[in-house]
Amino acid sequence: MAVLNSFMSWLFKTRKAQIDHFKNNPIEVQNSIFKDLIEAGLRTEFGRAFNFKNIKSYADFASNVPVHDYESLKPYIEKTMRGQQNVLWNTDIEWFSKSSGTTSSRSKYIPVTEESLEECHYKGGKDLLSLYLINNPDSNLFSGKSLTIGGTLEKNPLNPTGKTRAGDISAVIMHNLPIWAQLVRTPSLETALMSEWEEKIEKMARETMNENVTCIAGVPTWTIVLIQKILEIKKAKNILEVWPNLEVFFHGAVAFGPYRSLFQELIPSDKMRYMETYNASEGFFGIQDQADSDELLLLLDYGIFYEFIPMEEWDRASPKVVPLSEVETGKNYAIVISTNGGLWRYKIGDTIKFTSTRPFRFRITGRTKHFINAFGEEVIVENAEKAIQYAAEQTDARIANFTAAPVYFESSGGKGAHEWIIEFQKEPSDMKRFDQLLDEKLREINSDYDAKRYKGLALMEPIIHHAPAGLFEQWMRKKGKLGGQHKVPRLSNSREYLEEILSLNLPSEV
Numbered sequence: 001m002a003v004l005n006s007f008m009s010w011l012f013k014t015r016k017a018q019i020d021h022f023k024n025n026p027i028e029v030q031n032s033i034f035k036d037l038i039e040a041g042l043r044t045e046f047g048r049a050f051n052f053k054n055i056k057s058y059a060d061f062a063s064n065v066p067v068h069d070y071e072s073l074k075p076y077i078e079k080t081m082r083g084q085q086n087v088l089w090n091t092d093i094e095w096f097s098k099s100s101g102t103t104s105s106r107s108k109y110i111p112v113t114e115e116s117l118e119e120c121h122y123k124g125g126k127d128l129l130s131l132y133l134i135n136n137p138d139s140n141l142f143s144g145k146s147l148t149i150g151g152t153l154e155k156n157p158l159n160p161t162g163k164t165r166a167g168d169i170s171a172v173i174m175h176n177l178p179i180w181a182q183l184v185r186t187p188s189l190e191t192a193l194m195s196e197w198e199e200k201i202e203k204m205a206r207e208t209m210n211e212n213v214t215c216i217a218g219v220p221t222w223t224i225v226l227i228q229k230i231l232e233i234k235k236a237k238n239i240l241e242v243w244p245n246l247e248v249f250f251h252g253a254v255a256f257g258p259y260r261s262l263f264q265e266l267i268p269s270d271k272m273r274y275m276e277t278y279n280a281s282e283g284f285f286g287i288q289d290q291a292d293s294d295e296l297l298l299l300l301d302y303g304i305f306y307e308f309i310p311m312e313e314w315d316r317a318s319p320k321v322v323p324l325s326e327v328e329t330g331k332n333y334a335i336v337i338s339t340n341g342g343l344w345r346y347k348i349g350d351t352i353k354f355t356s357t358r359p360f361r362f363r364i365t366g367r368t369k370h371f372i373n374a375f376g377e378e379v380i381v382e383n384a385e386k387a388i389q390y391a392a393e394q395t396d397a398r399i400a401n402f403t404a405a406p407v408y409f410e411s412s413g414g415k416g417a418h419e420w421i422i423e424f425q426k427e428p429s430d431m432k433r434f435d436q437l438l439d440e441k442l443r444e445i446n447s448d449y450d451a452k453r454y455k456g457l458a459l460m461e462p463i464i465h466h467a468p469a470g471l472f473e474q475w476m477r478k479k480g481k482l483g484g485q486h487k488v489p490r491l492s493n494s495r496e497y498l499e500e501i502l503s504l505n506l507p508s509e510v
Helices: 002-013 016-024 026-041 045-049 058-064 070-081 114-135 169-175 179-183 197-208 220-234 257-266 381-394 431-445 447-456 471-478 496-502
Strands: 095-100 107-112 145-148 153-155 165-167 213-218 248-251 273-280 283-287 296-298 304-310 332-339 346-357 360-367 398-407 417-426 463-467
Touching (some): 002 114, 016 026, 026 058, 026 304, 026 332, 045 070, 070 107, 095 169, 107 114, 107 169, 114 169, 114 283, 153 169, 165 169, 197 220, 213 220, 220 248, 220 257, 257 381, 257 398, 283 332, 360 381, 381 398, 417 471, 431 463, 471 496
Parallel strands (some): 095 165, 145 213, 213 248, 248 273, 417 463
Antiparallel strands (some): 095 107, 153 165, 283 296, 296 360, 304 332, 332 346, 346 360, 398 417
């Protein structure tokens, strides 16, 4: 195994020159991607509709093709799902990534082409390993197996008798992995893609607990559930008693900060490494490339052309859209992408803030719809996660999940407030102190929130419900969204999610 580990480590490190190329020549690389995409889309139905034959520059592209959301691309996607090809992309599409829906649909389906699998998602996995091994030359990653927690697959609902299929992007990726990658992962593909999550966790635990697991890749929430199940079965105090060679957790989908202390308890080793990825249904966008920083490197040679909408422009009828060459550090942007998966000027709904432009690094700040700005306070997910993590650290608490929404003037005696539901893995040593610290930290890091909270003139102190264990899981199960990449919206201007969760036997005391 030592020979295999040395060979695989050398092999993955060979990607370094290409990574350095796009880091050092970002605009040149993006211009090349742009030309390739326009050429691929030229004779598609979408390309004909938006006059791709006359697009010679980025300015032409921005002029000819409007920015799209899922609803405006949906007619093209549904044609493809029904079996028509050459609609959005010039090669056959057989896979669709299923993710949480829109206002008009329970789920949305994102096309996954052979090009997006090979040149984006798989390249992202290879680069993740490359960067990890470059930063950790002493790694023994390939002396054992990688534990991957995937989603589920299903028939294409618009063409159930055809050969096309849909599912979580993790499941689509896992199902199509090359043989060599299947050999170094656990559990079996059959178990990894099971649809019933409670049975799946039990079976995953029993299949993997006797393997030599050296790394885990998955969403923090489901990884915690799996580890706790294994500890229960094995009667172990921590997971290193089960997997003594575990060295890294590759994580994504939700912010890791609120979960860090719990992982440190489950994996009590100062040698354990954590590395964040940003891989969504629409593409693989970022990897934490520095061991001493949580910033993500923007991945520029993955068949994705990037544009950005400054968040101050978001609600305008015709918002300003800028290419990568015009972004500034410290500003909040919504991401717009055109991809080798057949998405064109598509708003994915995520927001980021650039920390560097040489090379392009960023932090995820939230979702365009997942923020609270009911009173001009502009609280984004990043603010909430920092505040709740700080309060947890100061009161020796561990967070399982949370959500928050505004209480509007008419329902709170003329003043607004933020209402929170917080479920703990470990309760705070002092509940009232936790609530106070959460509010104080939010005031410290968000001046708009602080201004609205000043002497309670516009916003009263937050209303915080301490939820019983399992409440969020109960809500997800009721919504039919237990498992996969589904997650609870952490912030929302709408009270819909919060009131649904409040109705599930939540204690009245706050």
